[in-house]
Amino acid sequence: MGICASVASEIHDEAYGQENAVCYTEIGNTNGVQVIGSTYSHPGSKGLNQDSAILIQGYGIENGAFCGVFDGHGKNGHIVSKLVRNRLPSLLLNQRNAIAKISASALNTSSSKQGEKVNGESTPSKNFMKWKEAGLSAYKVMDKELKLLDKFDFSCSGTTAVVVMKQGEDLVIANLGDSRAVLGTNSPEGIKAVQLTTDFKPDVPEEAERIRKCKGRVLALKEEPHIQRVWLPNEDSPGLAMSRAFGDFLLKYHGIISIPDISYHHISPNDQFLVLATDGVWDVLNNDQVISIVASANDEEAAAKAVVDASTAAWKRKFPNSKIDDCTVICLFLQKRINMSCS
Structure with missing residues (x-):
């Protein structure tokens, strides 16, 4: 299960240790505001758990959050997934802050307003455009840094990276690979699943x-x-x-890219929670099943583990003769149900 701890307001690259799923609070940026969520990772039967996940409370702004799930593959997949997990949050934030300083005057001249609606739909805010530019830059830098690590061979090892940053009422989604982010939102027919990413x-x-x-x-x-x-x-x-990944440098000359798909979602009062998970979950459970499990969980603290437990059981039931894949989940609740913090 994800562990909770506090880190300094300057996010350090090595602050997150070797746990597969971690949950952190950034000191000095929360003012008592609690982000409600849980993380959980369970190894499959293939060997080392190559999945990593992180949930950071107080990321960017006091009620902001960073969610990231990383599914490693190849001989050194467990190494590359943790390297990306430990480094990418600070890379994104540093790139975002640098872009904000450089482009502030130009962005202030934009005629679009945050939350403005066009044809009934909310348009991305100016803040989102900064995050999008930061995401494209940070993912590029991250892949270059991995390539320069001479002590590790990532020629045939890599990782996915599905990241969601909550900044106020904005969700910025940056996706690479075939892990997935799904939103649970209320509808007249009950809670429904809205997939936010494409499985690449x-x-x-x-x-x-x-x-x-x-x-x-x-x-x-x-x-x-x-x-x-x-x-x-x-x-x-x-x-x-998969068709996009960090690492896998042998295939970077043959169409595998580390360019994320970056998208935007404005949180509505109907949006209840967000689920990020590796493909070990999605290979055996569909979006609606996962959303139903989270909605039925006893509390927010238990939600991520409930999804992983259901996934492991589904693997044994559906593929009794196959090795179970690693399963890792983050649940981030967008509307407060009860006063629970990260698990």
Whole structure:
């Protein structure tokens, strides 16, 4: 389960240790305001748990939050997922602060107002545009930093990164790979699931087209015809099952990219909670099932573990002869149900 601790207002790259799922409060930026959420990670049966997750309270602004889930793969996947988990929050914040200083005057001349509606829909705020620019820059820098780490071989190892930053009533989503973020929102028919990210797998037509233009191959093995993988032009390796990732430098010349898809969501009173999870969860549970589990949890503290427990049970039931994948979940509650803090 995620552990709670406090870190200085300057986020340190190595502050988060070696726990797979962690939850932190940034000192000096909360003024007693509690972000309600939980994190939980459970190893599968394939070996080391290569998943990592982090929930930071007081990120950016006093009621802000940073949620990030990272699914490592390859020989050194457990290393790269923690390196990204430990470094990316500060990279994003530093890039955002630098962009805000440089572009403040230009952004102030914009005619659009925060929360302005066009055709009945909320448009992204000026604050979102700063975060989007920061996200594109930070993800690029993160991948370069990994490549420069001579003591680790990330040629065929990498990680996904699905990140959601809550800043006031704005959600900024930056997605890389096939982990997923889903929103639970009230509707006349009850609580429903709204998927906020795209699973970037090689079978997505636009992703496959880019990979093939770079001479990478996209095809499934006979023994697993339902899984499209990315292969080198003239070798049957490494067989990556996603189209975007940090690391995996052997395939960066053949269409695998570390450019995130960055999107915006304005929180409405109907939006109840957010779930981020690795594909070990989504391979056996659909969006509606996960949202239902979280909505039915005894309290916010127990929500993430409830989803992971249900995922592990579903793996054993659906694929009794297969190795269970690592399962990692973050739940962030956007409307307060009861006074619970990070678990």
